[in-house]
Amino acid sequence: MKKIRFGLIGIGAQGGAYAGFLTGKGGFPGMPAPECPPHCELGALCDIDPEKEKMCRENYPEYPFYTDWKEMVASGNVDAVITTVPHYLHPEIAIYCLEHGMNVLVEKPAGVFAKSVREMNECAAKHPETAFGIMFNQRTNKLYQKIKEIVASGEMGEIRRSNWIINSWWRPDSYYAQSEWRATWGGEGGGVLVNQAPHQLDLWQWICGIPSKVYAKCLYGCHRDIAVENDVTIVTEYPNGATGTFITCTHDPIGTDRLEIDLDGGKIVVDSSQTATVYRLKKDEKEMNETMSMMDVAKLTMGNASGADGMYTVETFENTDGWGVQHTTVMENFALHILEGTDLLAPGSDGINGVNLANATQLSSWLGKEVDNPVDEELYLSELNKKIAEEGKFPAR
Incomplete structure (x- = not known):
């Protein structure tokens, strides 16, 4: 079965949970771990915090770790990225990825101010060959x-x-x-x-x-x-x-x-x-x-x-449905959109609203x-x- 390899940019609470979802190793603290989405897998992890790097190398030693997300995008180890970083960075990272042929699933919110989100949407419209979604799991x-x-x-x-x-x-x-x-x-x-x-x-x-x-x-x-x-x-x-x-x-x-x-x-x-x-x-x-x-x-x-x-x-x-199931459903839908053209539950362009x-x-x-x-x-x-x-x-x- 063909699977989409996700690269996680930012391994905080949300990114850490997603790493657990994509490997079957866990999820949100205190909640049952959902099954890994069948067409998804972890490809690589990225963070600039040394403590997060240490945690990733201990818990996910078989997956590449990067301190530079642009290096991860260019590595060939991932087919799509999820941006679990501070909100201001979502449009900046998404625009770079879209311009470099990388599929992007943006964490909510799409950004902080509408001008940057509009520019992100305009970039996505120029690159219809790449998938662009947003984590509106609800x-x-x-x-x-x-x-x-x-x-x-x-x-x-x-x-x-x-x-x-x-x-x-x-x-x-x-x-x-x-x-x-x-x-x-x-x-x-x-x-x-x-x-x-x-x-x-x-x-x-x-x-x-x-x-x-x-x-x-x-x-x-x-x-x-x-x-x-x-x-x-x-x-x-x-x-x-x-x-x-x-x-x-x-x-x-x-x-x-x-x-x-x-x-x-x-x-x-x-x-x-x-x-x-x-x-x-x-x-x-x-x-x-x-x-x-x-x-x-x-x-x-x-x-x-x-x-x-x-x-x-x-x-x-x-x-x-459990809480974690919602997130993995969005991931699976995003993967099937890339693989089979399935309609997105939450197109990235909707984030501006x-x-x-x-x-x-x-x-x-x-x-x-x-x-x-x-x-x-x-x-x-x-x-x-x-x-x-x-x-x-x-x-x-």
């Missing part, structure tokens, strides 16, 4: 795939509003102290919007569409000694007049993960990314509004036979007003560089 969740299918089919009409509360990203101070670049403007480019929430920012737009207006309130260093945003409330408007809200933070140890989508013909609710409930109205809301008398409404609110039971049907779905929304959210918070989405790339970069200068730790971008 797109493999069968619940979200089913919901996207329902919404896209139009069977429940247009979306009227959507709300996502995703506070299950608790991070203590010890997390932010892991590295000097973590939770900094110059090193990471932001907080929860660029580190934890990109998965949901992608899914939200993948399912509900891309908003045209964004207003946001961000709190910086909320209950944590950091400079970047870790408590965010976003209000969006869409071209069809629909609205949406997105709430996330990293200081809630109990956490909530709940998505609600209101449509003309019903409602979809997802709890904890594990259970989805689809309520389909037997008559769409417009018809109900135009035909129901107050007596009908009274019966409805009192739960009589002619009320709720006769108003909608209920369908539920469950997801049982989440970056645009994160940029618009931060810019709205910085300026204190509603902004267009996508935002002016140069204006955003100018404001970001002001934050980097105030921090005084990293060069301007």
Whole structure:
């Protein structure tokens, strides 16, 4: 069986887990190790940290190790790379690889600022012979795939509003102290919007569409000694007049993960990314509004036979996939795309949508007003560089 040899650039927590996935030696700490994807294997590893090199040579002695990722790209030992490095480096590495005929699976987020991600996408478009994907592993969740299918089919009409509360990203101070670049403007480019929430920012737009207006309130260093945003409330408007809200933070140890989508013909609710409930109205809301008398409404609110039971049907779905299985599914899909032309679950070009929304959210918070989405790339970069200068730790971008 033909297999794609993956080169891992960056062997931190994520890259280390991927090395385990691709060799069958492990995965995320405390979680069962998934089976190695059948058309994937580890080809080589790369990191500039001597401690990471020592670990790799001890745990993966049969695989080449590099301290220069460009040498790995040119080595002939890999067919594709995965970029598990600080976010700012994703576009830089991807562009070089694409220009040198190397297939690239970019870790989320696609980058920090939209200008660099757009340039990466433009480069990929010039090199269609190379595969370009992004690790949006939560797109493999069968619940979200089913919901996207329902919404896209139009069977429940247009979306009227959507709300996502995703506070299950608790991070203590010890997390932010892991590295000097973590939770900094110059090193990471932001907080929860660029580190934890990109998965949901992608899914939200993948399912509900891309908003045209964004207003946001961000709190910086909320209950944590950091400079970047870790408590965010976003209000969006869409071209069809629909609205949406997105709430996330990293200081809630109990956490909530709940998505609600209101449509003309019903409602979809997802709890904890594990259970989805689809309520389909037997008559769409417009018809109900135009035909129901107050007596009908009274019966409805009192739960009589002619009320709720006769108003909608209920369908539920469950997801049982493990966390690591999602990542290996993306890897396998990427390998099959290279080998057989299978459609990508997450084309790399899709990564700009989440970056645009994160940029618009931060810019709205910085300026204190509603902004267009996508935002002016140069204006955003100018404001970001002001934050980097105030921090005084990293060069301007």
